[in-house]
Amino acid sequence: MIDDLKNIAEVVNTAMQCDISTKGRKRNKVNATKIYSYICREITDCAFVDIGLAINKDHATILHHTKDFIDIIKFDMELNEATKYCMRVCRDMLGKGSINHKDNIQLNWTLLSLEQQKRLSRSVIRYVRLNKRGKNV
Numbered sequence: 001m002i003d004d005l006k007n008i009a010e011v012v013n014t015a016m017q018c019d020i021s022t023k024g025r026k027r028n029k030v031n032a033t034k035i036y037s038y039i040c041r042e043i044t045d046c047a048f049v050d051i052g053l054a055i056n057k058d059h060a061t062i063l064h065h066t067k068d069f070i071d072i073i074k075f076d077m078e079l080n081e082a083t084k085y086c087m088r089v090c091r092d093m094l095g096k097g098s099i100n101h102k103d104n105i106q107l108n109w110t111l112l113s114l115e116q117q118k119r120l121s122r123s124v125i126r127y128v129r130l131n132k133r134g135k136n137v
Contacts, residue, residue, distance in 0.1 A: 011090050013032065016029075022056075034079075038066055048060075048062045074110050
């Protein structure tokens with residue numbers, strides 16, 4: 001697992017042209033850490049602690065970067081494109097296949113028209129309601 005995390009870090013470092021394991025607050029490095037955190041949580045089963053240890057960061061840093069990432073990539077198209085590229089490369093490298101539907105919707109949300117977003121949201125809500133029936137959730 002640690003090797004997978006190191007490989008993901010390498011891909012992100014190369015794509016973003018920085019080293020995420022060093023300290024710094026430059027926007028490029030912060031964005032690269034956000035991409036790394038998001039990808040690790042999405043395609044590995046590693047805990048925040050393990051993800052942070054691979055790049056010399058605290059688990060709270062990884063949690064913080066992961067928590068607000070989806071909202072940020074909806075509006076920052078440059079970060080969105082970098083994330084798509086890194087996700088594709090990492091999935092291929094780790095043998096995880098192509099981007100799944102959930103990732104695809106999250107990464108392309110801003111490309112949808114408002115009407116398409118509403119329709120998709122209604123479909124998801126309907127799906128969740130139908131699947132909760134009979135379950136004690």
